[in-house]
Every structure is written in structure tokens, then in C-alpha cells.
Amino acid sequence: MWAEFQLSLSLLNARRSAFAALLSFPTTNPAESVPQTTSRDDMELASEFGQPMGIRITPDIARLGFTLDWYDVASRFTDRFLAEATAAEVRTVHGLALEADNRLVFRLILSALTNPLARLNSDGTPVLGLWNGDGSVPPPFLSTTFDGGHSHYLTSGSAVLDGIDIDVMVEHLQHHGYGGDGSRIILLANRTEAKAIRRMRANITVGTELTAYDFIPSAAAPAYLTNLVVQGQIPPGEFERLPVLGSLGPALVIEDGLVPAGYVIAAATGGANSQVNAVGFRQHKRPEHQGLRQIPGGGAYPLTDSFYNRGCGTGVRHRGAAVVLQVTAGSYVAPVIA
Numbered sequence: 242m243w244a245e246f247q248l249s250l251s252l253l254n255a256r257r258s259a260f261a262a263l264l265s266f267p268t269t270n271p272a273e274s275v276p277q278t279t280s281r282d283d284m285e286l287a288s289e290f291g292q293p294m295g296i297r298i299t300p301d302i303a304r305l306g307f308t309l310d311w312y313d314v315a316s317r318f319t320d321r322f323l324a325e326a327t328a329a330e331v332r333t334v335h336g337l338a339l340e341a342d343n344r345l346v347f348r349l350i351l352s353a354l355t356n357p358l359a360r361l362n363s364d365g366t367p368v369l370g371l372w373n374g375d376g377s378v379p380p381p382f383l384s385t386t387f388d389g390g391h392s393h394y395l396t397s398g399s400a401v402l403d404g405i406d407i408d409v410m411v412e413h414l415q416h417h418g419y420g421g422d423g424s425r426i427i428l429l430a431n432r433t434e435a436k437a438i439r440r441m442r443a444n445i446t447v448g449t450e451l452t453a454y455d456f457i458p459s460a461a462a463p464a465y466l467t468n469l470v471v472q473g474q475i476p477p478g479e480f481e482r483l484p485v486l487g488s489l490g491p492a493l494v495i496e497d498g499l500v501p502a503g504y505v506i507a508a509a510t511g512g513a514n515s516q517v518n519a520v521g522f523r524q525h526k527r528p529e530h531q532g533l534r535q536i537p538g539g540g541a542y543p544l545t546d547s548f549y550n551r552g553c554g555t556g557v558r559h560r561g562a563a564v565v566l567q568v569t570a571g572s573y574v575a576p577v578i579a
Contacts, residue, residue: 259481272304273307305556306556313549314341318542349555357371371563382418395413396569411426414507428495434502435494439458521555523556
């Protein structure tokens with residue numbers, strides 16, 4: 242059974258959870274210099290006598306840090322228990338450890354996205370959140386410029402999530418160049434907010450504005466009746482191994498119970514482990530200390546007093562590649578990620 246568990250850990254580490262891979266990029270570095278813009282330059286009218294002007298873009302590079310901490314949990318098998326236990330009982334404990342690790346990784350990535358407070362890693366490099374109005378000025382994109390008050394931590398302004406809220410979230414990604422650079426915009430929501438999103442329709446007046454998008458069920462949605470005709474392509478039933486509820490404009494809607502209730506996250510993703518993804522997921526530089534490991538105990542069997550261990554940390558890499566909205570009439574408060 243020890244060999245079976247080691248094989249399962251190898252498979253788990255080789256194929257990180259779909260959510261983690263979509264939102265993060267793996268790294269072993271304590272800090273990285275990361276371009277924060279997808280800007281481009283233009284060609285000019287050629288001259289018969291002169292040389293063309295060189296590309297004039299100055300890269301907007303930010304030095305961003307990533308934390309690294311160690312987490313563990315013990316199985317506490319004894320020789321006497323293993324002598325009497327069935328294989329199913331032992332596998333149940335192993336399965337609980339794998340699920341605990343999956344929740345840990347997702348919780349760390351969600352915390353990196355939803356917490357705007359800056360902190361320092363062990364090397365003294367700042368670990369930052371998304372753009373949060375802290376005085377840092379995001380780089381311009383094409384003709385769009387920003388100021389030091391620009392924030393990607395938004396509130397709905399009421400106790401009800403509506404289509405204008407989602408329109409604003411999508412715009413906050415697009416005006417930095419995301420979603421049109423080969424990346425895809427995804428909306429992550431709890432069941433409560435996902436129900437509200439499924440009811441959204443275009444051209445509904447909210448305050449003084451009209452909503453922009455209709456929710457379109459995915460190809461995997463249950464059968465339904467409608468007298469409307471869908472223009473364009475039906476959204477896929479799955480994206481990067483995650484079930485898709487449908488689409489709202491350019492965004493694919495994905496429901497997951499680990500997203501805290503009362504919050505919606507919009508993120509640009511280039512796919513699993515893409516450098517475009519918002520969060521850096523850091524592990525130890527030595528391969529033998531990476532991933533979830535099961536450390537053997539000192540008894541007659543390696544399962545005796547064994548424990549599970551993972552060293553990892555996070556930090557935002559692209560401060561404009563995600564937006565977090567809290568459904569509240571008050572100010573933004575970071576959620577407690579359980």
C-alpha cells in the first residue's frame with residue numbers, strides 16, 4: 242500500500258488541480274521581475290531615405306515576491322492498527338489527506354487574489370495583491386491610462402449582484418489588454434452568485450445603465466425551452482477539465498463551492514500553468530521537496546506514524562489579470578478563506 246500511495250502522489254503532483262493550474266503559474270523563485278502590460282507598438286509610414294524607427298515600448302517590469310511555508314498533517318497509523326485495518330480503511334485516510342492538500346492549494350491561491358494587503362516574504366521582497374489603489378500606477382494599455390487610485394477590488398454597491406457588476410469586472414480586465422491577447426476570461430462564483438449570473442440578460446436597465454450581455458447556457462447544460470435564437474457559438478461544456486455553466490459575454494462562468502459566498506472572481510487565463518495567469522505558485526527549488534510528499538515513519542512499516550508534507554506559497558504575478566467583486570453596499574473586505 243505504501244507503493245500505491247507513492248504512485249498516487251506522483252500522479253497528483255504531475256497534474257495539479259484544474260483550478261490551481263488555471264489561475265497560477267509554477268515557480269521556484271522567491272521573486273520574479275514580471276511585465277505588467279500587454280502593450281504593443283505600431284508600424285509607421287516608410288521613408289525612401291531613412292531607417293525605420295525602433296520599437297519604443299519600455300517594458301513595465303514589477304519585482305514581485307512569493308511566500309514559501311510548510312504545511313503537514315499526520316495519519317498516525319500504529320503497528321497494531323495496521324495489523325487489523327482493511328485496505329479500504331487505510332485508503333480512506335489517504336484520500337482525506339489528498340483532499341486536504343487540494344483545499345490548501347486552492348485556499349492559498351484564492352487568498353492571494355482576494356487579499357489586497359501587501360506583505361514581505363522571507364527575502365524581504367514585497368508580496369502584493371491585485372491593483373488596489375495603493376498609489377502604484379498601472380502601466381497604460383494603448384490609449385487607456387490609469388492613476389494610483391485604480392483598484393481591482395470592487396463592490397456591487399448593493400446587496401444584489403446584477404449585470405452591470407459583471408460588465409464592470411470584464412471591463413477591468415479588458416482595459417489592461419487581457420482577454421484579447423490569447424487569454425480567456427473566466428468568472429468563478431459560489432452557487433448563490435452563479436444563480437444570479439444565470440438570470441442575467443442584456444439591455445436591462447440598472448440605475449442609469451443598460452446591461453451588455455446575455456447569459457448563454459453551455460453545451461453541457463440541461464435541456465431547456467426558449468423562444469429565443471442564440472446568435473454565435475454555444476459555449477463549451479468544459480474548459481481545461483472544469484465544467485462550464487455558460488457564458489456571459491466574453492467570460493466563461495464556472496461554479497465552485499470553494500469560492501467564498503458573496504464574492505465573484507474574474508480572471509484572465511492563458512490555460513494551465515500559463516505565464517499570463519495572475520498568481521505565482523511557488524515551491525522549493527529542490528525537486529525532492531516539491532509537491533505533496535508522504536514522509537515514512539520509523540516503525541516496522543513505512544505507513545506507521547507517517548505524515549504528509551507540502552512546501553508552497555503564493556503571490557500575485559500580474560496585478561491586472563484578475564478582479565474580485567464583493568456583493569455588498571459597504572467597502573471591500575477580504576473574505577476569510579476557510
